[in-house]
Amino acid sequence: MTDSQFDIAIVGGGLAGGLIALALHQRHPGRHIALIEGGTVLGGNHRWSWFESDLDKVGKALLEPIPQTEWDKGYDVRFPKYSRTLETGYRSMSSADFHEALSAVLPEGTLQLGRRAASLDAAGVDFEDGTRIAAGTVIDCRSFTPSKHLRGGWQVFVGRHMRLPGSHGVERPVIMDADVEQVAPHGNGGAYRFVYVLPLGEKDVFVEDTYYADEPLLDRAMLSSRIDSYSHAHGWDDHAVVGHESGVLPVLTGGDFAAYQDEVRIPGVVIAGARGGFTHPLTSYTIPIAVGNALAIAEKADLPAERLAEIMESRARRHWRSTGYYRLLGRFLFFAADPDARVNVFQRFYSLRKGLIERFYAARSSRFDRVRVLWGNPPVSIFRAMTAMFKRGKPLKSEKTA
Known part of the structure; x- marks a missing residue:
C-alpha cells in the first residue's frame, strides 16, 4: 500500500542523510522531502568534530542552523615523548543538537522517524509494516555494512559526557592523548590507544577512549573502566553522566571498490554516506566529506534519479582513488x-x-x-x-x- 508521494526520499537519518535533507531544503524549499529513520531520533548517539579550516564559507553556512561548540584557541596532543598545542580552531556538534535543529528547520512531515525500511528501489521505499512511500528520487544513506570486498582494521571507541560539580580545568580540546598505556580494547595484545577530551562547558567534559585495533571487538565494560581510571587521574571522580556513545568504525587498507559498488548498488537509487564509500579511510573524520556531498546533491537535484545515481557513483570512485x-x-x-x-x-x-x-x-x-x-x-x-x-x-x- 502506497500512503505518500514525495519528490525525494532519503533513507537513513544519520549525518549524511540529515545534511542532504538540510541542503535540499535550503536550496529547494518547495520540494516535498522525506527523511526516513528507523530510530526515534536523527543522528543516533554520536558526536562529530572537525577543524575550523575544514569547511569553506558555503559549508559553514550549511551547518549554521545546528548548535556547535567552538574552540578558537587551538587544540592539544600528547605523546610519550612530547606534548604540543596547535593553533587551529576546532568544532564539535552532538547528535542531540543535530536532531533538535533539523526537527525545527525542516518542514512538517519531512521527518519519518521510527519507520524501518524493508527494501528500496528507484520508485520508493517499502517499510516493515507493509506500507510504502513513493518518490521521484530515492537516496540511500543507510549505515555502512562490512563487506568481503573491503579490507582493513578497526577504530573502536567508547565515550562519556560527564558533568562535574566544579571546573574540570581543561582549556582546549585534547584530540589525541596517547601518553596512556598502549593496550588492546579487549586486554589481549596491543593496539594504538589514545584518549580524546572535549571541554564542552566549564563543568562539562567529554572523554572518549579510542583504539586502532586488528579486531572489531567492543568491550564496553572494559573501555568504560579505563575512562574511570583516566577520570580518576584527572580528579574527575565525582561526576554525573550526561550521555554515552560507542562505536566500531572501519579503517580501510585496501579492497576491490568496484566489486563493493556492485554489491551495494540498487538500480536508479542514489547512494551517499559511508555506505557509498564516502569516508576518510584512516581517521574516520566525516564532516568535510558529508558536507561536500550534501551540497553536490542539492546542486544537481533537478537531474533524473538515474543520472544523479551515476554521478554519485562516479564521485565515490574518484574519492576512492584520491584517498x-x-x-x-x-x-x-x-x-x-x-x-x-x-x-x-x-x-x-x-x-x-x-x-x-x-x-x-x-x-x-x-x-x-x-x-x-x-x-x-x-x-x-x-x-x-x-x-x-x-x-x-x-x-x-x-x-x-x-
Whole structure:
C-alpha cells in the first residue's frame, strides 16, 4: 500500500542523510522531502568534530542552523615523548543538537522517524509494516555494512559526557592523548590507544577512549573502566553522566571498490554516506566529506534519479582513488608496526607542520604533504614498510561486542 508521494526520499537519518535533507531544503524549499529513520531520533548517539579550516564559507553556512561548540584557541596532543598545542580552531556538534535543529528547520512531515525500511528501489521505499512511500528520487544513506570486498582494521571507541560539580580545568580540546598505556580494547595484545577530551562547558567534559585495533571487538565494560581510571587521574571522580556513545568504525587498507559498488548498488537509487564509500579511510573524520556531498546533491537535484545515481557513483570512485594514499598509511600502521608500537607512527606525524595535519584530516593532502609524511626518519623499519605496501589486510567482518 502506497500512503505518500514525495519528490525525494532519503533513507537513513544519520549525518549524511540529515545534511542532504538540510541542503535540499535550503536550496529547494518547495520540494516535498522525506527523511526516513528507523530510530526515534536523527543522528543516533554520536558526536562529530572537525577543524575550523575544514569547511569553506558555503559549508559553514550549511551547518549554521545546528548548535556547535567552538574552540578558537587551538587544540592539544600528547605523546610519550612530547606534548604540543596547535593553533587551529576546532568544532564539535552532538547528535542531540543535530536532531533538535533539523526537527525545527525542516518542514512538517519531512521527518519519518521510527519507520524501518524493508527494501528500496528507484520508485520508493517499502517499510516493515507493509506500507510504502513513493518518490521521484530515492537516496540511500543507510549505515555502512562490512563487506568481503573491503579490507582493513578497526577504530573502536567508547565515550562519556560527564558533568562535574566544579571546573574540570581543561582549556582546549585534547584530540589525541596517547601518553596512556598502549593496550588492546579487549586486554589481549596491543593496539594504538589514545584518549580524546572535549571541554564542552566549564563543568562539562567529554572523554572518549579510542583504539586502532586488528579486531572489531567492543568491550564496553572494559573501555568504560579505563575512562574511570583516566577520570580518576584527572580528579574527575565525582561526576554525573550526561550521555554515552560507542562505536566500531572501519579503517580501510585496501579492497576491490568496484566489486563493493556492485554489491551495494540498487538500480536508479542514489547512494551517499559511508555506505557509498564516502569516508576518510584512516581517521574516520566525516564532516568535510558529508558536507561536500550534501551540497553536490542539492546542486544537481533537478537531474533524473538515474543520472544523479551515476554521478554519485562516479564521485565515490574518484574519492576512492584520491584517498589511496591514506589506505597506504593504514597498511603501514597495521602491518609495518607492532600493535603496541603504533603510537610511534602518530607521534612522528604530529611533529609535522600544522597545515599538513589539517589537510590530512580533511583528506586534502598536497603532493608535498604526502612526500613529507613519508620522508625522514621513519617510525617503522624500511623492510616492514615495503612489505606492508603489498598487503591489503583481512576482509572486514562484523562488529563483536562483549
